[in-house]
Amino acid sequence: MTKSDFIKRMIGVPWANRACSMESCDCWGLVALYYRHVLGKEVHHKAGYESNRDFLTCYREEVVFWQREKAPIEDGIFVGYMGRRAEHVGLVLSGMALHSRGLNGSVRLDKLRVMEKVFTKVEFYSYGTSRNTALARSAEGEN
Secondary structure (H helix, E strand, O other): OOHHHHHHHHOOOEEOOOOEOOOOEOHHHHHHHHHHHOOOOOOOOOHHHHHOOOHHHHHHHHHHHEEEEOOOOOOEEEEEEEOOEEEEEEEEEOOEEEEEEOOOOEEEEEEHHHHHHHOOEEEEEEEOOHHHHHHHHHHHOOO
């Protein structure tokens, strides 16, 4: 599936907590679907994610597989904060933010600038480096 096909297919798909399908997804589910169907990669995905654990717990367990960037990276993600708490993630595609947020009820495409206005802080990440993956596996005891 191309990036353009994915965007067209997903816009308007309903938000559902801890969902990860083409019929409904939450913010992290959208990221996992993009990496799977467009980039051909399976992003690290804790089993507990789909068991209704809160977003912050899931985020802390997953972020170790991502590398922080100074600026938006194509095919990377943004993380939106309210104060010091991570509240939302989405994809950075063609300089825009593709995301699924419960407040609007579906997947939508916004300017990154909108995310910077909605959240008190926005960080950018790219997926997986051998260093980050090795550190995360070591922390999980998967040597």
